[in-house]
Amino acid sequence: MSDPQSSPGREATGAAPGERPDSPLPHTAFVNEWRSGQTLLVLRELLDLAEQVGPSIARRAEVGHTELRALELLVRSPHGPVELARELGVTSAASSGIVDRLEARGHVRRVAHATDGRRTQVVLTDSAREEVLGYLVPMFAALAQMDATFDDAEKQIVERYLRGAIDAIHRII
Amino acid sequence: MSDPQSSPGREATGAAPGERPDSPLPHTAFVNEWRSGQTLLVLRELLDLAEQVGPSIARRAEVGHTELRALELLVRSPHGPVELARELGVTSAASSGIVDRLEARGHVRRVAHATDGRRTQVVLTDSAREEVLGYLVPMFAALAQMDATFDDAEKQIVERYLRGAIDAIHRII
């Protein structure tokens, strides 16, 4: 997500001896041409920042990055280990380890499923819920406070922009 | 950053036998009270999505997540290994390995620094620059296209919102 604007390591039309002077490096050429607007730059700054949130909280909470993502899922509702694995994009073997580590730290409990003897429900403990939310709530509160300074007409414009950004990102995901 | 809205695993005022009925779980209570607006939900959807971009591209490019981040930095300008380590938030030992792996795949070259005998410049090869930009350009192009459908007054509102979001996130980072 970093800014590909300008590439000091290479001239736009630079050519090594023996190469054709305008050798086709289409993406490089495209990016060198490109001057994006202020709003787009701010959006990209936000997207870059968003990538740092997870790892940063995980460090402070002293859990792995994937473990934090598991905790975030578990804040919403209990999941089985395999279900977690699917949502996290890891193997069920990895998920077993994730639940082991979270259980060892007292963040979750394994509870047998009521009707299906194969299943286990991984349930967040109250203390873990409080801790996870304790990390997230300040951000959500600050976002809500910021959001409240916009009237409905403005929010509608912003929402259209944000949905546009989501669609754009979905093109490469 | 998944949605902490609603917590089916626990009643808002639920209390285990022997506990005080309204035991203080302040963050949980706060979140249970909270109904956030549509725009905020869309913003959070965007932030969640942003976290997936890096890993998804790294998978396709068949490089590690940190290696991709290094490549993104190197698209902008050459860096020394230690400089990379600082920007990536890893140790210099890890950075040595990152550069090793990128070099082995032909994505970067190590070039001796012109004046400082201690230093190495890690330089992106043209093919790697093209490849990295090839993954990013479609998204940037789509974002620019979307951005172009907004007039200046609208962009100003959006920009204020985005800057507000950046500030909010910075409170917990």
Next chain:
DNA sequence: GCGGGTCACTCATTAGATTAGTAATCTACT
């Protein structure tokens, strides 16, 4: 009541990070 599918888990291996420590080189001070 059997067979295919699912779930949770274990084991061995691998990728990628850490800590600790080294040699080479640069820079500031006397």
Next chain:
DNA sequence: AGTAGATTACTAATCTAATGAGTGACCCGC
């Protein structure tokens, strides 16, 4: 000019968290 302290790049040993492969328990439709 000589030297002390910083900085750079790297190596070695170790740790963590992932993978792939495979196991046994259990569910459900035929």
